[in-house]
Amino acid sequence: DTAVSQTPKYLVTQMGNDKSIKCEQNLGHDTMYWYKQDSKKFLKIMFSYNNKELIINETVPNRFSPKSPDKAHLNLHINSLELGDSAVYFCASSLPGTGVFFGPGTRLTVL
Amino acid sequence: AQSVTQLGSHVSVSEGALVLLRCNYSSSVPPYLFWYVQYPNQGLQLLLKYTTGATLVKGINGFEAEFKKSETSFHLTKPSAHMSDAAEYFCAVNMNRDDKIIFGKGTRLHILP
Numbered sequence: 001d002t003a004v005s006q007t008p009k010y011l012v013t014q015m016g017n018d019k020s021i022k023c024e025q026n027l028g029h030d031t032m033y034w035y036k037q038d039s040k041k042f043l044k045i046m047f048s049y050n051n052k053e054l055i056i057n058e059t060v061p062n063r064f065s066p067k068s069p070d071k072a073h074l075n076l077h078i079n080s081l082e083l084g085d086s087a088v089y090f091c092a093s094s095l096p097g098t099g100v101f102f103g104p105g106t107r108l109t110v111l
Numbered sequence: 112a113q114s115v116t117q118l119g120s121h122v123s124v125s126e127g128a129l130v131l132l133r134c135n136y137s138s139s140v141p142p143y144l145f146w147y148v149q150y151p152n153q154g155l156q157l158l159l160k161y162t163t164g165a166t167l168v169k170g171i172n173g174f175e176a177e178f179k180k181s182e183t184s185f186h187l188t189k190p191s192a193h194m195s196d197a198a199e200y201f202c203a204v205n206m207n208r209d210d211k212i213i214f215g216k217g218t219r220l221h222i223l224p
Contacts (some may be wrong), residue, residue: 035214041149041199043214056211090154093148097162100203100212109148 003027005045006091012109013081018021020077021090031055032074033067033100034090043090078091081110112140113206117215125223130174132218134202135182143205144185145212146176150198158200161185165172197222198204 006023013019023033033056034046048056052068063079072093091103118133137144143162151156160161166178176187185202202215 033221041153041219043155043201043217047133047212048211067133094212097143097160099157099160100155102147104154 001022004091004093005103006089006103006106008106009104010107010109012111014111015081017081018077018079019081019108020075021089021091021108023074023103025072025091025093025101025103027093027101028043029093029098030071030100032068032071032077033094035090035092035102037088037090037105039087047074047076048052048106078108081108083110087108099104113114113204113211113213115202115204115213115215116201117200117218119218119220120216121221122181123221123223124192125193127191130187130192130196130220132200132202132220134176134185134187134215135183136202136204136206137187138204138206140182140206144176144178145169145203145205146174146185146187147201147203147214148172148198149201149217155201158187192220192222193224194222196220 004025005035033048046060047066047070065077068074088105090105092100094100115136129187145160146158151157159205161178169175201217205212
């Protein structure tokens, strides 16, 4: 199936730990994103990469570090996790004018 | 700066009634506009989009939206609501043809039996 996939689907961890979320798209899109959705369902863009190059870096703590090894992959590493990092993280991809296609999300719970 | 406003965080309609979800945007240039639906515990699915051309766009599941430049609006409608339409709906805008797509705060649609 052509899609945006991300792993894991659920992530439960203790404060202070480091964790990674992986994302892959096989849609041939040039641009990939990370979005954060909080408990009030508000969606906020975190990062955008175009052909492995960082394009958008919103006001996100530098504990969050995206990495794009190639244009089909965009991973998110989070250091020193905090309670406020609990949210659903969505990976997405797009071509200009196509709209954004989302992965299924990773529900991160920090205890 | 680009922005998008969805009027009403919750909307309730009876099954079979008209669905109208409102979206307004601010822009200095013609935008690209999108509606997404999110079912519980799932990702976002593209319902429809406007880029250029016909201002009335049709999407999946019987939804449609009309781009009205004079009103800076892109309201989502469906003639007859179905129970399966209950979900969160997001309007989104991309104004500079760049990679930044901004989402509204979402409207939760409730369908009453």
